[in-house]
Amino acid sequence: MTPQPYNAAPLFDTVLVANRGEIACRVIRTLKILGIRSVAVYSDDDAGARHVREADLAVRLGPAPARQSYLSVDAVLAACRSTGAQAVHPGYGFLSENADFASALADAGITFIGPPVRSLELMGDKIRAKNHVQGHGVPVVPGIAEPGLDDARLLAAAADVGYPILIKPSAGGGGKGMQAVLNPGDLPAALQTARRVAASAFGDDTLFLERLVSSPRHIEVQILADTHGNVVHLGERECSLQRRHQKVIEEAPSVLLDAATRERIGEAACNAARSVDYTGAGTVEFLVSDAAPDEFFFMEMNTRLQVEHPVTEMVTGVDLVAEQVRIAAGHPLSLKQEDVTLTGHAVEARIYAEDPERDFLPTSGSVQWLREPVGDGVRVDSSLLPGLAVSSSYDPMLAKVIAWGPDRAAALARLDTALAGTAVLGIGTNVEYLRLLLADPDVRAGRLDTTLIERRLPGLKFRTPQLPELAAAALLYAQDLADTASGSPWRQADGWRIAGSGAGSGGGNGNPGGTPLHLVFAAPVPGGDDVEVGVTGTARDATVRIGGTTHTAGLLAGSETREGGRVSVSLDGVLHTFTAAAEPETGAFWLAGGTAGELFTVRLRLRSRREQLDRHLAAAGRVAGEADPVVRSPMPGTVVAVAVADGDRVPAGAPLLSVEAMKMEHQLRAPMAGVVSLSLKPGDLVKADQVLATLTPETDSDTDAATDPHNEQGADHARL
Template identity: 90%
Template sequence: MTPFDAPLFDTVLVANRGEIACRVIRTLRTLGIRSVAVYSDDDAGARHVREADLAVRLGPAPARQSYLSVDAVLAACRSTGAQAVHPGYGFLSENADFAAALADAGITFIGPPVRSLDLMGDKIRAKNHVQAHGVPVVPGIAEPGLDDARLVAAAAGVGYPILIKPSAGGGGKGMQAVQVPEDLPAALQTARRVAASAFGDDTLFLERLVSSPRHIEVQILADIHGNVVHLGERECSLQRRHQKVIEEAPSVLLDPATRERIGEAACNAARSVDYTGAGTVEFLVSDAAPDEFFFMEMNTRLQVEHPVTEMVTGVDLVAEQIRIAAGHPLSFKQEDVTLTGHAVEARIYAEDPAQDFLPTSGSVQWLQEPAGEGIRVDSSLLPGLAVSSSYDPMLAKVIAWGPDRAAALARLDTALAGTAVLGIGTNVEYLRLLLADPDVRAGRLDTTLIERRLPGLSFRTPQPPEIAAAALLHLQALADPESGSPWRRADGWRIGGSGAGTRDGSTGTPLHLVFAAPASGGGDVEVSVTGTAAQARIRIGETEHPAGLGAAADGRVSVLFDGVLHSFTAAVEPVTGAFWLAGGSAGALFTVRLRLRSRSEQLDRQLASAGRGAGDADPVVRSPMPGTVVAVAVEDGDRVLAGAPLLSVEAMKMEHQLRAPMDGIVSLSLRPGDLVKADQILATLTPDPVSGTLPIEQHQNQGADHARL
């Protein structure tokens, strides 16, 4: 039997979740291979579970007890007869021990050999290895077993600014940029903690931070017969906190000669470790010297942004991975690779860009995803899908192809305008603002552009018609006892008002509502309503408006506001009272979330701000999202200065450090490992009694009261 006749697999298990699991399952179906999904308890209703031919539960929600459990994945392989495992990206995709365990069990790992994983998975060894094979590298210090003292001592020789990188890392996790020597010790501690949590290895190394860097990566494929090819490069310079946001292929920076050189360097790096399968070699290229490039790392797996390469080359990278793992040679040669047109990808995350990109969670109340010529969507979304804080916040990817870069960018913007996910905060609006940036349009990119532009971005705030729509939807809920609304509960619970709603939803006295509009910086919107949902008078601020809610059909509602008809798609979360609205102007969709505050929440805010003047810092430190406390930097009763780190909370693979909002004495009782809810009070600051403002006993009592709320 020749390699061309070698059979593919009968059954392949996909050891991943989310959009990448769905994407791999799609190709398996095309190839006629039975697919097996795996899932945790949090993902029992996930899209990849529904789309696979079989599905096996791995364990509880925590990744270490489910998706990262080698024993659980092996058991799933045995129970389903899976002959091979596709690891996707993340989780076990670059785990050499996992690949070795599969080999011992007689199961094919759809990825590179263990030696390649082992060598390239260690960034220090990889850097030293490729340098020995003539691949240029960034100046720095990369040696095994470097402790903090040795790293601090070596930093001066490397030169500031410096980039701390985990040796076992990937995806930017644990990377820390340090501008001055005095910040290095604390940054090393954070980097080690994140690296240990994410990769089980806290080994670090240092590189000089390249000014105006561009992140260029080259896609390679290699088979077991010695054939290695590259499929051009991807521009991945639009990043935030070292996480890619928008990627494109090819890069506008490289000329044909440099493209050939960097592609050959990537192939040489792969050959040096006898690589097989799909992989990506990442390079730093200075914008000031585009003909120079430096090796950063090799990702021994499929990349999130692989669709842009597929769209400009016409190659199904997952299908090639499967064929290579089954013993087939590559189906094409280097001279057959042609880049046609341009493709751009945008990652949709469950996050709130207006609130420093804090992760969001919830359930998908209504979903609209784009389609059309040149548009591809790789998604994990489904109506009703619950999105938890247990995993990476990426929900979907929207990819656009065009005959040139301008056409691809225009198509992507139109596609994002037609994307709406109601029930979960997403970054769609932010992506469109980024695509509209003049430097992005012109291709003047670097890895620091997003950080520079973010302070100047203007996010859309809810307008009076949308506020009126949410208020009228609330009145409609009052009038419908079968709606499941919390306002119909028998305990008489109401938001801010007297509970004067009648059977038809009318109010004899004004119904007072308080809306929180996160995109406007957290400011409340005071609303008073009289009448019915069909015919009401709504006071917003100092102005009263006539308004009425029309009939709803297929998720659409119409609102007559000040004599003008507005149309929205609307969804309501009955448990939290959150109203999600999407509406259009000139064909552009937006999504906005309005949250009704209960009496207890309002009282909580009032107590938190009691005793401080207008403009003073809020003494209460709250969790910005549900997550886990991973570090506590102070003890209860410590005196701290404004800006001092207090504790860190991790959610969706992101660590958020919370700092003191003012000088004072800390009151807290949390420890690492504690689970916290969104908006939960984590610490309280009271003025230092040395200043003579309050007796120490009163400070302590006040802090204790806040902590109990």
């Protein structure tokens, strides 16, 4: 079931979409249906983005940092003036819930496709919102929510709130800055982290505390309200499958609620909207205990379109963006409450640029080959394009795959099939993880809560590279060397070495009689063993040695690595075919294989000679089994906090510094006790695997020298 288009005359001539990525593409799609000219905006990093290509007109805002582009009110207003935009659709995130932005648009005579400023101000501050709706009979979670709470007051109030506690930023949404605290001793550090993240993401570090509800389920209600006093709800969405308070899979309707509770929670959402004279599309979020599904507690109201709005559209047939535009133009709602019917079931999965096997660290790169699903009951809201460069400057969500079915089981099956037909080469994604999650028995049965993912993740079995993929990548590398045309002896594939012939590591060629290749592929998971592959002969006729076993292998003619080429490799007489892409600059090979209807994606990365040497040197200086004293960045990003100074002595596990990328902050801790060596400061840009700090263990002799009264320096330490 898909939303029905409106056949009305244009409501505005030109609408500017003040956002990026898949939501900008989705809004532009409806604007085209409505016959409205669309204007896209972009930063330097997004000059080639899909939303820029799909809009009727595009305007540059500024450099990549969001504060200089997508969060710049002045830049967006200038784009409106230069294009004659009569209205602005903010999407979600960025300026979508910014009251100052809405006011600036009003002052400029431009319509904000969103709620009034008063609604934004009241509901945009979670503390005020909670206190406000409580006064209008909407139940709320126990806690402390007052303006201007400093750490001292929060620490003092925590005991009365009771543990476990949830720290929440008053501004913003998306789970950013939220911290669950189980023990009183962890609260001070968690407050610091929450304030830092909230200030960075929302420009406001105000916090409040709530009791952490056991076995919680996250249920939200979609509402629409016009300027004529009409308010309706379009049923609820189940958003309980979350990781670190970030939704992963959503569905509509929820299997938890019966008809009576659905009516009560819908009416509570409408009352919350009426209490602030809300207009437009909005979502009221509730916390419901799995043990008491007839009780619900207000969490917050999102005064914008939600990421997961497609599942509501799929079961109601209502185009929410079209309704937003109609409401902003002064039209009444096109439907009444009795017109709202929930038909079938819809489930949405978010595709992120992240590596689930490495603690979901953000990934970046370029889309070298893309396959997205199609079919009855399947919808894809996507920002992806072949050749698209995915920046680490923004949120890592790339696309959403939504499936509808006559019942929940059919929708889940259709979504799994759609994900099985999805492949993105060049960027690490969470597609395999999503399929593993959908296959979980509790997910299938609808036994959901917001902690399920954390409980299940350690037991998920990700696919590891198999012999055919390893052989294919090794032979592709051999072919790449053989095809290299360069006058430099360092790039010639003729086996030349300054010290004569001999086996090389990560070098050599695929010619008979040339130097055999000795390749080292990085372990697929942290702490795992690297995989060594030896190749002798040519890429077409080779002997491949993997894990102590020897195989005959060869690439078939026509195999290539550029732009998603088809690769066929014979391994011990069995033919294997892949779609492949290569990243020569990073030594990575991407392979998508499987049947026509079900794909798997594998990324194999060659370790450079420098990396191998660094690993050998790091291992040589410590006893087997000891922690690695070198702390490396797990991702490209920006240093946002440094907790220690160069030369400090720290215990094992002490926080050292934090790196942020794609709105995710990753804290790095000391792998062992020792003296820290680092030279970074907040604001510094770092690369993936860059050395950020080194720990030098203190030996017994160091300690003895420091405390020996006969040692002059030691005597000074003793006196101190």
